[in-house]
Structure formats: C-alpha cells, structure tokens
Amino acid sequence: MMPSLLERLLGEDTPDEQVDLEARQEEADNALRDAVTDAYDIESCGVTGVAVVNEGPNDEPIIVPIARFSLGEDVETPDMDLVWDLVGEATQALQEPFDDVFVRHYDVQFTFDGDELFEAEECKRIALTDDLVDSYATDPGFTLQALRDAIEDGDDIDDDIAPVAWGEAKNYARTNNAAVVTGGAAVAASSAAAASCAGASAAAGAGGAC
Numbered sequence: 001m002m003p004s005l006l007e008r009l010l011g012e013d014t015p016d017e018q019v020d021l022e023a024r025q026e027e028a029d030n031a032l033r034d035a036v037t038d039a040y041d042i043e044s045c046g047v048t049g050v051a052v053v054n055e056g057p058n059d060e061p062i063i064v065p066i067a068r069f070s071l072g073e074d075v076e077t078p079d080m081d082l083v084w085d086l087v088g089e090a091t092q093a094l095q096e097p098f099d100d101v102f103v104r105h106y107d108v109q110f111t112f113d114g115d116e117l118f119e120a121e122e123c124k125r126i127a128l129t130d131d132l133v134d135s136y137a138t139d140p141g142f143t144l145q146a147l148r149d150a151i152e153d154g155d156d157i158d159d160d161i162a163p164v165a166w167g168e169a170k171n172y173a174r175t176n177n178a179a180v181v182t183g184g185a186a187v188a189a190s191s192a193a194a195a196s197c198a199g200a201s202a203a204a205g206a207g208g209a210c
Helices: 004-007 014-035 080-095 130-138 144-154
Strands: 046-053 060-071 106-114 119-128 163-168 178-180 185-188
Touching: 004 014, 004 046, 004 119, 004 178, 014 060, 014 080, 014 178, 046 080, 046 130, 060 080, 080 106, 080 130, 080 144, 119 144, 130 185, 144 163, 144 185
Parallel strands: 060 106
Antiparallel strands: 046 060, 046 178, 106 119, 119 163, 178 185
C-alpha cells in the first residue's frame, strides 16, 4: 500500500510535493519582504510555513500558508489599521504562489508583547478564505476596506473556520494528522515548533527581520 502524502512528508525521502511547497513558500516570503521592507515600522515578518492539513482525492496537499508579523515586544494593543494594512500586503504576496493548489485558508498571524516572530506573549490571527484572497489580489475594485468588511462580517464564534477577523492563532504544530513544511523541512505537527507562536525557536524557519 502506497504511503499517504503526510507519511511521505514525514519520511526520510523528500517527496515532490514538499519541494513544490518549499519553492512556493520561498517565493511568497521574498514577495512579502520586498513589500514590507522599509515601508512599515515593524520588527520582522515572513512566510513562516505551509501547514499540510489534509489530502485531496488525488493525494494533492490541502494546505494553510502562514504569514507572520512581529509588531514589537512593547506593543500591548496593536494598531488595527496597521494590522489590516499588513494583511493586505500578505494577501498580495501569498495569492500568486499558491493560486493553483488546494488552499483551505490563509493564516496571517501577529505576535506582540514579546520578542520577535516566535517568542511573544500574544499571537493572534486573521484567517482568510481562498476566495477573498483571490478577490483582493486580482480585482482592483475590491479594496482593503472591502476585504476587512467581508472578513469581519463573515466571522462567527468558531475561530477554527475562516474567515476569522481577530482570533487566537492556531498552532498547527499541535494538530494531529498534519505536517508543516518550513525552511526546507517537513516536520510532524505533533512535535513541530515551526508553526507555533510562543516559545518556539526562530531557527525553526522564521527568517530574518524585514
């Protein structure tokens, strides 16, 4: 019996799907840094991982790309206008690299009141549906305010299902039956530090400052 995609991601060999997701992550990460560098007063950012949360009927990965911004260790109450500006930048950076794969949703995470991307007291997320990301990135008439309104209007009490306007960040490192592709490696979700928010090592794939 052929091993599942997740089993292959976590095995010793590197499957083609992992190489593909690594390349997409790098492309999105470069685009995000190019957009944010020198344009915003934040400490750091990056496309820090791609969570593989399931498999499609043809063994294609079902994924959640993850972008993360560090707003600063002295920030206790984030400026939500800045947050949404950064969501817009992340949306533009993420859409094209992941446009032709099965995206469950996109996570844009914000750490603050602590150190950098992986060592913060607070980590919140805005989760965007694939349709909303496509609309914002490809339709000039669909403004950032329209994106914000759609996410806020569509949010409900279930923080696991996109859209999520400002919820607790999901730790894919502790999600059963999932893998996280980050920085050239696939790691088991039960033990990965790469996609957690607090207490994880920046060496697990954070990247440098923007």
